[in-house]
Amino acid sequence: MSQIIDTFISRQEMIQSAFLEHIYLSFVAVAIGIAIALPTGILIARYRRYAEPIIGVTAIFQTIPSLALFGFLVPILGIGSPTALVALIIYALLPILRNTYTGITGVDGSVIEAGRGMGMTRTQILRQIELPLALPFIMAGIRTATVLTVGIATLATFVGAGGLGDIIYRGLQSYNNALVLAGALPVALLAIGFDLVLKQIEKRMTPKGLKI
Amino acid sequence: MIQFDKVTKRFPDGTEALKEVSLTLPSHQLTAIIGPSGCGKTTLMKMINKLEKPTEGTVLIDEKPIMGLDEIELRRSIGYVIQRIGLLPHMTIADNVSLVPKMLGWEKGRIDARVRELLQLTGLDPDTFLHRYPLELSGGQQQRVGVVRALAGDPNIVLMDEPFSALDPISREQLQDELQNLQKNIRKTIVFVTHDMDEALKIADSIIVMRGGQVEQIGTPQQLVAEPANDFVRNFIGAERISRQRTFGERKLKEFVSLFEKDWRGEAQKISVDATVTEAVEQLSASGLPRLALMEDEHVIAYASDRDLLRAALHKEEGAAS
Ligand SMILES: Nc1ncnc2c1ncn2[C@@H]1O[C@H](COP(=O)(O)OP(=O)(O)O)[C@@H](O)[C@H]1O
Ligand SMILES: [Mg+2]
Numbered sequence: 195m196s197q198i199i200d201t202f203i204s205r206q207e208m209i210q211s212a213f214l215e216h217i218y219l220s221f222v223a224v225a226i227g228i229a230i231a232l233p234t235g236i237l238i239a240r241y242r243r244y245a246e247p248i249i250g251v252t253a254i255f256q257t258i259p260s261l262a263l264f265g266f267l268v269p270i271l272g273i274g275s276p277t278a279l280v281a282l283i284i285y286a287l288l289p290i291l292r293n294t295y296t297g298i299t300g301v302d303g304s305v306i307e308a309g310r311g312m313g314m315t316r317t318q319i320l321r322q323i324e325l326p327l328a329l330p331f332i333m334a335g336i337r338t339a340t341v342l343t344v345g346i347a348t349l350a351t352f353v354g355a356g357g358l359g360d361i362i363y364r365g366l367q368s369y370n371n372a373l374v375l376a377g378a379l380p381v382a383l384l385a386i387g388f389d390l391v392l393k394q395i396e397k398r399m400t401p402k403g404l405k406i
Numbered sequence: 407m408i409q410f411d412k413v414t415k416r417f418p419d420g421t422e423a424l425k426e427v428s429l430t431l432p433s434h435q436l437t438a439i440i441g442p443s444g445c446g447k448t449t450l451m452k453m454i455n456k457l458e459k460p461t462e463g464t465v466l467i468d469e470k471p472i473m474g475l476d477e478i479e480l481r482r483s484i485g486y487v488i489q490r491i492g493l494l495p496h497m498t499i500a501d502n503v504s505l506v507p508k509m510l511g512w513e514k515g516r517i518d519a520r521v522r523e524l525l526q527l528t529g530l531d532p533d534t535f536l537h538r539y540p541l542e543l544s545g546g547q548q549q550r551v552g553v554v555r556a557l558a559g560d561p562n563i564v565l566m567d568e569p570f571s572a573l574d575p576i577s578r579e580q581l582q583d584e585l586q587n588l589q590k591n592i593r594k595t596i597v598f599v600t601h602d603m604d605e606a607l608k609i610a611d612s613i614i615v616m617r618g619g620q621v622e623q624i625g626t627p628q629q630l631v632a633e634p635a636n637d638f639v640r641n642f643i644g645a646e647r648i649s650r651q652r653t654f655g656e657r658k659l660k661e662f663v664s665l666f667e668k669d670w671r672g673e674a675q676k677i678s679v680d681a682t683v684t685e686a687v688e689q690l691s692a693s694g695l696p697r698l699a700l701m702e703d704e705h706v707i708a709y710a711s712d713r714d715l716l717r718a719a720l721h722k723e724e725g726a727a728s
Contacts, residue, residue, distance in 0.1 A: 308492025311455060311565075312506050312555075313481030326496050401496030403539030 197372040198379075205376065209361060213380050216357035219350055220343045220384075223279055227286030227339055232332065235294025236320065245295055252288040260285070260346045264353050278347070278355035285346055286339040293335025297328030326401050333396035340392060344385045348377075358384075407433045408454055408563065408595065413463035415449050415619075423449040425619040426463065433468075433562075436589055436596040438606035440642070441616035447599040450616070451565050454597065455484045467563070482509055485556030485564035485594070489571055491548050493540035499525075499551055500536040506559035524554040527591075528584060546577030553585070557592070567599045582609050603643055607631070608717070615639050628716050655684035659700055662718040663708045666700065670709035674699035679707065687715060 202209060238245040255263070263281050271277040301324050309319045325332075351359030361377030364370075408431040415424040423446040431437045439447045452458040453465050456477040464471050472480060493502050500521055507517045522532040528550045540548055549569060556564050570578045586609050589596065600606050606613050607627040615622045615630070615638075623635040631647060634640040640648065660679035675693035677686055679700045690698050690712055697709045710718075 302490075302495075304488060304490035304492045305494055307457075308486070308488055309494070311457060311481060311486035311488065311492075313478050313483075313509060314505075315478055318509075323494060403496045403498070403541060 198375050201372040201376045209376055212356060212358045212360050216347055219278055219347045219357050223282030223343050224286050224340050227283050227290055231287045231290035232294055235291045239295050239298035249292055252291055255284045256288045260349055264349055268353055273354045275355040277353045278350035282343050282347060286343050289338040290335040293331045297331030298324045301327045330396055330400045333399050337392040340388045341385050344388060348381055407468055409466040411464045413460045413465060416461045423619050427621055429621055431597060433595045434593040435611040436598055436609060438598045438600055438610035438613045440600055440606045440613060445616045446619040447616060448567055451567055451597055451599050454565055455481045455486060482506055483561055485561040487552045487556045487566040487569045489568040491552050493548055493551060495540050498537050498539055503555045503558050510559050520558060524557055528554055545573050549573060549581060563595045565597050585609060657683055659686055665718045666708035666710040666714050668708060670697050672696055674709055676701050
């Protein structure tokens with residue numbers, strides 16, 4: 195234990211910058227993932243016949259082992275953080291997309307019909323009915339995507355994109371268990387931390403009338 | 407006034423939900439549309455606010471074909487209550503009720519006043535209910551809010567699709583009574599879909615009986631019970647109700663006094679409590695007055711409208727009461 199603490203202190207700077215890189219990679223990947231998957235989810239909830247194929251494609255990406263996906267991308271995008279980001283984004287898509295879709299399509303039909311009958315436009319129905327009621331699902335999807343991304347981002351080191359994977363990898367190469375842990379612990383803490391914070395946000399975003 | 411002119415509705419799968427339906431729904435009246443499940447009641451009703459569009463034929467409101475009207479605007483001008491309540495669960499009662507007025511661009515003060523007024527009118531204390539959420543209310547209260555919401559934008563027409571059918575019998579009776587009282591004051595054109603004949607006979611000014619996408623009979627509750635157009639209508643109304651109606655005419659008014667009103671402020675036609683119901687109906691319509699005043703030894707003991715007479719005819723305890 196003291197060994198780990200020593201490592202943390204002696205390599206403070208390196209760990210700190212790897213930690214920040216890691217957060218940066220995960221954060222940007224999830225943000226772009228949301229920017230793509232949320233509107234797509236809304237669209238396929240409206241045009242349902244496209245839902246199956248589109249969700250299917252993202253699901254296939256999900257089944258590719260992460261290391262293999264990084265490997266496939268290197269010949270196309272080269273070495274560096276863009277490659278890592280693309281891979282991470284691909285993994286972040288499915289949970290957000292699927293939860294947005296199920297969240298919106300799961301909204302009680304009679305509520306939508308009431309909205310239509312009252313003369314709400316499609317946009318008003320989306321904004322005032324579908325999105326608020328689907329929000330807890332969407333947030334749960336974002337949470338899953340975030341935790342997933344934080345874990346997979348440890349592999350970014352293999353395409354030279356840095357992150358806490360660097361520390362772990364270095365530790366493994368030099369048979370330095372303390373160094374491996376000094377990389378792995380922050381990853382775990384990061385994942386748990388994001389999970390807790392996002393869970394709180396999810397709870398807070400559950401519309402008040404539904405918590406009864 | 408809402409008119410259907412040879413309206414046919416064919417769904418893409420070939421189902422013909424309405425077959426050349428022509429009918430008129432008079433203004434300021436409550437018209438019930440009744441018929442077995444799947445006969446096209448909901449489809450007929452949804453034509454009025456363009457939730458469904460005719461395959462052939464025309465729907466007119468106040469003699470204007472609605473085909474050319476903007477559907478969003480049209481819907482905002484028509485109240486709509488559905489069976490499964492359809493309150494937005496994430497919005498407070500206040501927000502739910504003010505949805506349409508907001509879309510109509512009313513100012514806040516006017517909306518707030520309107521919401522309070524309507525809640526009060528339906529017996530929901532605004533201070534208690536305004537800031538509650540739908541799921542915190544009982545089924546009956548939620549459907550009251552549903553009705554209030556439909557009236558919020560002060561529409562001339564209100565469409566109600568089996569609004570009370572999911573409620574327990576006691577709440578249902580209550581809401582029927584409240585709707586009747588409300589309608590006395592507001593005189594909206596109400597289209598009320600139901601599959602419950604008791605409900606239709608109780609609250610409707612006129613009833614449209616449908617079967618298989620077609621109209622079987624249109625008439626007042628009295629006409630329907632007295633002269634069902636065919637076997638289908640006869641069966642639908644029920645032999646029991648009809649035979650009750652037949653023997654009922656020979657009975658004396660005094661048997662039914664407990665069902666009649668005790669109070670009436672307008673003019674009334676005097677009649678002895680020993681008169682028969684048939685005589686009463688004749689005298690009432692001949693007098694052109696809204697009420698009969700039932701006289702016993704020079705005193706008025708009750709008042710009866712034609713609706714009250716009908717209710718007496720349909721009253722289930724009638725046998726026991728005499
Ligand atoms: N969107 C639809 N597509 C195909 N058939 C429909 C659709 N809506 C209703 N129908 C059919 O049209 C008929 C009338 O339906 P509806 O008006 O809902 O009946 P009711 O309200 O009297 O029970 C039924 O046979 C029903 O199955
Ligand atoms: Mg129906």
